[in-house]
Amino acid sequence: MASLLTDTLPWHDGEIQMRSLLRIPPIINPTVPSLSYGATYLLLNSPLLAIGAVDREGRPWSTLWGGEVGFAKPTSQSKIEIRTPVDSKHDPLADILLHNSSGESGQLVSGLVVDLATRKRAKLFGRKITGSIQVDEENHIDSSRVLTTVGNCPKYINIRNITPALPTPRLISESPQLPSGALKLLDHADTLFISSRHGDVDMDTNIRGGPPGFVRVISNEPNGAVFAYPEYSGNRLYQTLGNLQTTPLAGFVFPDFETGDALYVTGQTEVLVGKEAAALLPRSNLAVKVTVTAARYVEQSLSFRGVAGAKSPYNPGVRYLATEKASPAAIGDEKSSVTAMLVKKELLTPTICRFRFQISDPSKIGTWTPGQYATLSFQEELDMGYSHMKDDDPSSINDDYVRTFTVSSYPALNRSTEFEITARRHGNVTDYLFRTNERAGLEVPLKGFGGDFYVKTPSEHGKIPFIAGGIGITPLLAQLPDLDVSHLRLFWTISIRDLGLILDTFNRFPQLPHGTSLFITGPEPHDEKTTEQLATLVASGAQVERRRMQAKDLDLSLADVCPLQFTPSSFPPDTTYTESKPVSQTKTPNSQGTRARPRAPRHFNPSPQTQVQHQQPKCPPTKVRPHVPLTQQQAKPNEEKQSNTIQQTRAQQRPQPTAAAPTSPPSSRPSPK
Numbered sequence: 001m002a003s004l005l006t007d008t009l010p011w012h013d014g015e016i017q018m019r020s021l022l023r024i025p026p027i028i029n030p031t032v033p034s035l036s037y038g039a040t041y042l043l044l045n046s047p048l049l050a051i052g053a054v055d056r057e058g059r060p061w062s063t064l065w066g067g068e069v070g071f072a073k074p075t076s077q078s079k080i081e082i083r084t085p086v087d088s089k090h091d092p093l094a095d096i097l098l099h100n101s102s103g104e105s106g107q108l109v110s111g112l113v114v115d116l117a118t119r120k121r122a123k124l125f126g127r128k129i130t131g132s133i134q135v136d137e138e139n140h141i142d143s144s145r146v147l148t149t150v151g152n153c154p155k156y157i158n159i160r161n162i163t164p165a166l167p168t169p170r171l172i173s174e175s176p177q178l179p180s181g182a183l184k185l186l187d188h189a190d191t192l193f194i195s196s197r198h199g200d201v202d203m204d205t206n207i208r209g210g211p212p213g214f215v216r217v218i219s220n221e222p223n224g225a226v227f228a229y230p231e232y233s234g235n236r237l238y239q240t241l242g243n244l245q246t247t248p249l250a251g252f253v254f255p256d257f258e259t260g261d262a263l264y265v266t267g268q269t270e271v272l273v274g275k276e277a278a279a280l281l282p283r284s285n286l287a288v289k290v291t292v293t294a295a296r297y298v299e300q301s302l303s304f305r306g307v308a309g310a311k312s313p314y315n316p317g318v319r320y321l322a323t324e325k326a327s328p329a330a331i332g333d334e335k336s337s338v339t340a341m342l343v344k345k346e347l348l349t350p351t352i353c354r355f356r357f358q359i360s361d362p363s364k365i366g367t368w369t370p371g372q373y374a375t376l377s378f379q380e381e382l383d384m385g386y387s388h389m390k391d392d393d394p395s396s397i398n399d400d401y402v403r404t405f406t407v408s409s410y411p412a413l414n415r416s417t418e419f420e421i422t423a424r425r426h427g428n429v430t431d432y433l434f435r436t437n438e439r440a441g442l443e444v445p446l447k448g449f450g451g452d453f454y455v456k457t458p459s460e461h462g463k464i465p466f467i468a469g470g471i472g473i474t475p476l477l478a479q480l481p482d483l484d485v486s487h488l489r490l491f492w493t494i495s496i497r498d499l500g501l502i503l504d505t506f507n508r509f510p511q512l513p514h515g516t517s518l519f520i521t522g523p524e525p526h527d528e529k530t531t532e533q534l535a536t537l538v539a540s541g542a543q544v545e546r547r548r549m550q551a552k553d554l555d556l557s558l559a560d561v562c563p564l565q566f567t568p569s570s571f572p573p574d575t576t577y578t579e580s581k582p583v584s585q586t587k588t589p590n591s592q593g594t595r596a597r598p599r600a601p602r603h604f605n606p607s608p609q610t611q612v613q614h615q616q617p618k619c620p621p622t623k624v625r626p627h628v629p630l631t632q633q634q635a636k637p638n639e640e641k642q643s644n645t646i647q648q649t650r651a652q653q654r655p656q657p658t659a660a661a662p663t664s665p666p667s668s669r670p671s672p673k
Contacts, residue, residue: 015242052195257306
């Protein structure tokens with residue numbers, strides 16, 4: 001079935017218009033005027049075929065048929081035959097091609113043969129020859145004459161392994177206002193199929209993929225839902241979008257591969273370009289907006305199921321509507337005149353660095369508040385222009401190189417022209433920052449500051465629990481100068497490779513260790529530097545665990561007991577270690593009428609700098625020893641040559657027997673157990 005291309009097909013007016021709007025240089029139309037060899041091979045080896053056709057009212061509809069390899073076969077170089085179970089009751093294509101009089105011979109039909117397991121696809125366009133349904137077997141038999149084919153790239157296709165299943169359809173809704181089940185399907189859908197037409201001349205069916213939820217619902221009124229989705233960087237043929245320019249109508253099918261449910265939609269379309277697209281879906285240069293005019297939501301309508309595999313590496317993140325979430329890229333003017341210059345770098349760990357930037361004109365951008373982020377654009381530095389495929393760096397294809405970083409410095413009055421970010425080396429932008437010399441004069445547009453994450457100060461005796469993972473501590477750093485650290489209870493899990501970040505934080509905020517529980521993961525250290533860092537952290541007064549954080553570690557019951565506080569000194573030698581309980585669960589004082597000795601929490605790690613004090617119920621502020629930088633603290637001489645493990649370090653640092661700590665006068669408050 002070899003095909004010979006004797007002449008190229010011209011672009012139609014809509015395709016030319018799209019290329020003009022996007023300033024795309026001219027290319028040759030790759031569409032083949034026959035059933036090409038590649039399309040034939042794919043048709044024989046693919047389990048799915050998306051099909052589009054037009055109903056009697058001129059509205060395009062889409063469906064997805066198949067379930068196993070071999071259901072569609074070429075019978076000649078220009079004809080294919082389809083035999084597959086279908087939802088003959090509610091599938092709109094069954095109505096159009098098999099039931100209604102509009103399904104006459106010669107009707108426009110488009111298709112997309114697709115193998116989701118290999119991400120291969122090819123578009124077909126032709127005209128219907130015959131069609132019928134064998135009711136007893138629930139099989140659809142359709143023959144079509146293929147006029148043109150064209151192959152497509154595998155980008156944005158999420159892998160699925162397809163297995164056959166018999167349809168057992170149940171119509172849930174025929175309203176253009178989508179029911180809750182349909183909205184839920186859209187919320188997690190990562191694949192759609194769209195059919196469009198160029199007048200009565202030709203049709204096109206194609207696939208759109210992305211991250212789950214890439215289709216966003218704008219409204220859902222009784223007269224019809226409205227949704228939108230971004231158009232990612234593709235092969236620049238713009239055949240679908242060109243059709244929407246001349247005939248702004250499209251039919252969609254959203255398949256649920258797990259349940260077999262399907263949402264069939266037809267509606268009016270609007271192609272948004274440039275600022276219009278960004279105004280609706282920030283960070284988008286091209287988008288499609290759809291107003292639903294008719295819809296069918298059918299449970300178990302499909303003749304297959306799909307087991308999810310790998311997501312496409314080309315998928316960008318979800319682009320939310322401007323009304324859903326404030327986008328960092330939408331802050332400030334499109335061409336910001338304010339810049340930020342890199343003036344200092346401090347490497348805290350091999351993969352974490354603190355960067356200081358100087359603002360060119362603070363009067364135009366304003367200052368920030370603790371907990372906000374800065375939005376920086378690195379597009380001029382990193383954007384290499386259009387590339388169709390880039391397997392070595394697929395995420396860069398749709399990357400606008402706009403990044404947000406939590407500001408980790410406090411907005412002091414005397415340094416209002418500078419701010420700091422603390423970032424891990426991960427991705428194109430941070431890798432570029434790590435490689436850039438601070439004396440190189442790197443200057444990038446500062447689009448503004450945003451966000452409103454703020455830690456509120458509790459009541460007099462309240463506690464502030466804060467859970468952080470690794471670099472996730474940054475939202476707290478800029479807020480610590482405003483907080484009464486004695487109220488803070490920090491649970492911080494971090495890799496042993498990043499101990500430098502903890503030491504830097506404790507040096508900058510010397511009161512922080514006494515309310516901090518550290519959960520350090522990773523292998524035991526084998527180098528002297530990491531061993532010393534671990535010993536320093538154990539001696540700092542922080543609670544240190546060499547394991548992952550667990551749910552039981554987040555018990556704040558001890559923090560709710562006002563009379564019990566931990567301050568720098570040393571534990572009594574006979575202090576026992578048990579899990580603490582709230583005051584309301586403890587027993588009454590002992591038979592002599594005196595308070596029982598309070599017990600430290602089971603996971604608390606004593607150090608020479610820690611003791612238990614009994615306070616009056618008023619809970620006065622925690623006393624803190626004079627600050628000595630952690631890097632200057634020394635271990636005991638006889639401990640310098642000992643084992644590297646934390647358990648041994650704790651045993652070595654346990655204080656010698658001393659007199660018991662003084663107790664407060666008897667109180668009517670029951671003692672902690």
